[in-house]
Amino acid sequence: MRFTVSLSQLRKVVTDVNITDAVQHYAQFIPQAMSxxxxxxxxxxxxxxxxxxxxxxxxIKRRTECHYHYPLAVVRLICYKACPKTSFMFLRKELPVRLxxxxxxxxxxxxxxxxxxxxxxxxGWYEETFVDLLEFESLESSQVTDTHLLRFAxxxxxxxxxxxxxxxxxxxxxxxxxxxxxxxxxMDSIIQYFLDRFYxxxxxxxTLIHQHILLFHPLSSKNKNxxxxxxxxxxxxxxxxxxxxxxxxxxxxxxxxxxxxxxDCQFKSLNILAENQDELITMTYIPxxxxxxxxxxxxxxLRAVVEFHQDSxxxxxxxxxxxxxxDDVTIKMSDQGGGIPRDRTELLFNYMYSTAPRPPNPQAxxxxxLAGYGYGLPLSRLYAKYMxxxxxxxxxxxxxxxxFVYLKVDPKEASENLPLYNKTSHNKYSQSVPxxxxxxxxxxxxxxxxxxxxxxxxxLSKRSYCTRANGPPRTTYRS
Ligand SMILES: Nc1ncnc2c1ncn2[C@@H]1O[C@H](COP(=O)(O)OP(=O)(O)OP(=O)(O)O)[C@@H](O)[C@H]1O
Ligand SMILES: [Mg+2]
Numbered sequence: 001m002r003f004t005v006s007l008s009q010l011r012k013v014v015t016d017v018n019i020t021d022a023v024q025h026y027a028q029f030i031p032q033a034m035s036x037x038x039x040x041x042x043x044x045x046x047x048x049x050x051x052x053x054x055x056x057x058x059x060i061k062r063r064t065e066c067h068y069h070y071p072l073a074v075v076r077l078i079c080y081k082a083c084p085k086t087s088f089m090f091l092r093k094e095l096p097v098r099l100x101x102x103x104x105x106x107x108x109x110x111x112x113x114x115x116x117x118x119x120x121x122x123x124g125w126y127e128e129t130f131v132d133l134l135e136f137e138s139l140e141s142s143q144v145t146d147t148h149l150l151r152f153a154x155x156x157x158x159x160x161x162x163x164x165x166x167x168x169x170x171x172x173x174x175x176x177x178x179x180x181x182x183x184x185x186x187m188d189s190i191i192q193y194f195l196d197r198f199y200x201x202x203x204x205x206x207t208l209i210h211q212h213i214l215l216f217h218p219l220s221s222k223n224k225n226x227x228x229x230x231x232x233x234x235x236x237x238x239x240x241x242x243x244x245x246x247x248x249x250x251x252x253x254x255x256x257x258x259x260x261x262x263x264d265c266q267f268k269s270l271n272i273l274a275e276n277q278d279e280l281i282t283m284t285y286i287p288x289x290x291x292x293x294x295x296x297x298x299x300x301x302l303r304a305v306v307e308f309h310q311d312s313x314x315x316x317x318x319x320x321x322x323x324x325x326x327d328d329v330t331i332k333m334s335d336q337g338g339g340i341p342r343d344r345t346e347l348l349f350n351y352m353y354s355t356a357p358r359p360p361n362p363q364a365x366x367x368x369x370l371a372g373y374g375y376g377l378p379l380s381r382l383y384a385k386y387m388x389x390x391x392x393x394x395x396x397x398x399x400x401x402x403x404f405v406y407l408k409v410d411p412k413e414a415s416e417n418l419p420l421y422n423k424t425s426h427n428k429y430s431q432s433v434p435x436x437x438x439x440x441x442x443x444x445x446x447x448x449x450x451x452x453x454x455x456x457x458x459x460l461s462k463r464s465y466c467t468r469a470n471g472p473p474r475t476t477y478r479s
Contacts, residue, residue, distance in 0.1 A: 019127060019130065019131060022096075022100075022130070022134060023099075023100045023103050023104065023130065024100075024104075025100075026096045026097050026099070026100030026101075026130075027097075027100040027101055027103075027104045027421060084149045084153070084212075084215070084216040085141075085144055085149065087211075087212050087215070087216060088136075088144065088148075088149055088152050088212075089141060089144075091152075091156075091208060091209075091212055092133060092136040092137060092139075092152070093137075094208065095133050095205060095208065095209070096130060096133050096134065096137070098201060098204060098205050098418070099126055099129060099130045099133070099205070100130065101201070101419070101420065101421040102126070102197070102198060102201040102202075102419070102421070103123070103126050103127070103130065104421045104426075105194065105197060105198070105419070105421050105425060105426075105429075106123050106126070106198075108425075108426050108429040108430070109190070109194060109429060110187070110190065110429065112177065112180075112181050113173075113177050113181075113187075113190075113191075116173045116176045116177045116180070117173070117176065118169050118170065118172045118173030118176055119170070119173035119174075119177070121169055121173075122166055122169050122170050122173065125162055125163055125166065128162065129159045129162060129163070132155055132158070132159060133155075133159075135155075136148070136152055136155075149216070150218065153212065153213060153216050153217040153218070154217070156209045156212055156213055156217075157213055157217060159209060160206065160209050160210070160213065163202070163205075163206070166202060167199065167202075167375070167379075170195070170198070171351070171352070171373070171375065174191060174195075174351070174352070175352075188350075190428070190429055191351070192350055192351060193428055193429075194429075195351050195378070196378070196382065196419075197419035197425070199378075199379060199382050200382050200385070200386065200417070200418065200419055201418070201419055203289075203382060203383065203386050204386065204416055204418055207233065207286065207386075207416075210232070210233050211232040211233055211234070212232075214232040214233055215231070215232045233286050233287075233288060234284065234285070234286055235284070235285065235286075235287050236284045236411075237282040237283075237284075238282060238283050238284065238285040238286075238287050238290065239280065239281075239282055240269070240281045240282070240283065240285075240290070240322050240324075240329060240331065241267060241269050241280070241281060241322055243287055243290050243291050243294060244267060244294050244320055244322065244331065245267065246291065247291055247294035247295040247297075247298050248265045248294075248298050248318075248320075250295060251295055251298035251299045251302055251370075252265075252298070252302060254299065254302075254367070254368060254369075254370045255299070255302040255303065255306060255370060257367065258369075258370045259303075259306045259307075261306055261315060262302055262306060262315070263302060263305045263306065263315040263316060263317050263318055263335075264315075264317040264318070265298075265317055265318045265319075265320060266317050266318070266319050266320070267320045267322070268319070268320070268321050268322070269281050269321070269322040269323070269324075270321070270322070270323045270324070271323075271324045272323065272324060272325050272326075273324060273325070273326065274324075281322055281323075281324045281329060283324070283329050283407065283409055284411040284414070285387070285407060285414070286387070289383045289386065289387075290383075290407070292379075292380065292383050293380040293383050293384055293391065293405055294331070294333075294405070296376035296377065296379070296380040297333050297380065297403045297405070298318070298333070299370050299371060299376065300371065300376060300377070300401075300403075301318050301333055301335035301337060301401070301403070302318070302335075302370070303337070303356070303370050303371050304335055304337025304338060304400075304401065305318065305335050305336060305337040305400075306337075307337070307338075308336070308337045308338035309336075316336040318333060318334065318335045319332075319333070319334045319335075320332070320333050320334075321334075324409065325409070326409065327408070327409060327410075327413075328389075328406045328407060328408060328409060329406075329407045329409055330404065330405070330406055330407075331404070331405040331407075332402055332403070332404050332405075333402070333403040333404075333405075334400060334401075334402045334403075335400045335401055335402075336399060336400040337400050337401060338397075338398060338399070338400065339395040339396045339397040339398055339399050339400050339401050340393070340395040340397065340401060341397050342395075342397065345393065345395065348377050348393060349377050349378045349381055350374070350378065351374060351375060351378050352373070352374040352375070353374045354371060354372050354373065354374035356369075356370070356371035356372035357372055358372050359371075359372040359373065377391075377393075384405055384406070384407070385417050386416060386417055387407070387408060387414040387415070387416065387417070388408050388413060388414055388415055388417055389405065389406050389407040389408055389414075390404075390405075390406040391403070391404065391405050391406070392404055
């Protein structure tokens with residue numbers, strides 16, 4: 001037998017081995033968490049001192065049990081305006097660490113899921129990005145020139161574009177997997193677990209990249225906002241009410257297109273801490289994230305209200321209450337859309353759970369559909385949790401639903417919430433099927449091809465609530 005391996009094949013094998021080693025290496029990084037004060041002082045520090053802090057930050061420690069990312073508080077992100085080199089030195093380590101962590105998690109997925117074409121495609125993008133970033137890894141701080149910084153910013157822009165269709169492609173992969181494989185509740189729990197972590201990781205990476213590009217990419221600096229409160233993608237005076245009104249207007253536009261009707265919305269705000277409680281509520285936050293959350297909640301509320309009152313002469317309004325307290329800004333959105341049966345509330349945050357008709361493929365769709373992908377709630381909850389906030393729903397069946405969004409008031413407490421790849425997370429993918437230990441602990445399965453056309457489930461004939469997703473809708477502010 002002739003042994004023929006082409007040079008390109010050989011090169012690929014060698015590269016694959018190197019990437020695996022590099023991923024394993026970076027997956028063990030423990031960046032040293034800096035105190036907030038140090039980051040806050042970045043602007044005032046002289047370069048020598050910044051270099052000293054960065055050296056500490058980039059210290060690598062190996063631990064067999066677990067390894068940590070560098071959770072960034074909003075305050076730290078703001079301080080990133082310090083200088084492009086500071087940001088470069090941080091990101092060239094932190095981005096590979098975050099990528100390596102989630103790539104290791106990819107490796108822990110069950111083999112049939114990993115072999116799905118769309119999942120492989122997404123994995124490939126991550127690998128490509130990881131390799132692209134390694135180019136900058138060995139540069140000494142003193143060697144970093146403006147040309148390097150420019151190339152880095154341009155590379156980040158390429159990476160951002162490469163990953164722009166990750167959510168849709170991954171959703172497509174899960175759909176393919178469900179069509180091809182035997183699909184049980186255990187597999188469903190693995191998918192939910194993975195997607196939550198995968199999308200949270202993606203949100204965090206995109207936030208870092210976006211921040212760097214907005215602040216330091218030469219093209220975006222031309223359009224740099226003169227408002228001192230806005231630092232990259234963060235607004236230190238985020239006007240919560242204005243964003244809520246904007247989200248409502250856009251969701252209402254979609255609702256009108258679809259149903260030719262829509263409820264009004266009544267906004268109230270209460271600034272508990274201010275002398276005058278009617279004072280405008282502002283906070284340090286990422287406006288695109290807040291918009292995303294509220295837009296999704298409004299679409300759900302509008303749809304529920306219009307469907308529930310389709311035979312009535314009047315449509316009751318949606319009520320939004322925004323309140324700023326000592327710890328949280330709370331946004332409560334109350335609708336009279338008939339509520340959600342209690343046995344379905346546990347499914348609400350499942351990816352691809354939807355009671356709406358399946359919308360067309362996002363590429364084929366001319367407008368954003370009002371509902372149907374089943375990604376609105378789970379992704380919105382991730383956006384809220386990303387900066388230590390929270391989102392939940394509470395429903396009165398037959399009447400309506402209250403959605404609550406909690407956002408940390410103090411930017412020092414608003415710190416990234418990142419998935420860590422360690423033994424605990426690894427074991428989640430290999431545990432055996434849990435067996436119920438209560439008489440009523442029925443294991444819920446998610447059969448395919450089950451759509452319920454009425455939001456309140458009135459026309460529901462069988463206990464099957466899952467739908468396929470083609471990906472999340474496009475939104476104006478999506479980052
Ligand atoms: N306010 C609400 N009132 C009644 N049902 C709701 C409400 N919000 C969500 N739901 C139910 O939860 C399901 C999941 O909501 P989710 O936003 O995740 O997906 P979707 O709206 O169906 O699709 P999309 O991803 O396009 O938003 C909805 O299909 C609906 O059945
Ligand atoms: Mg929705």
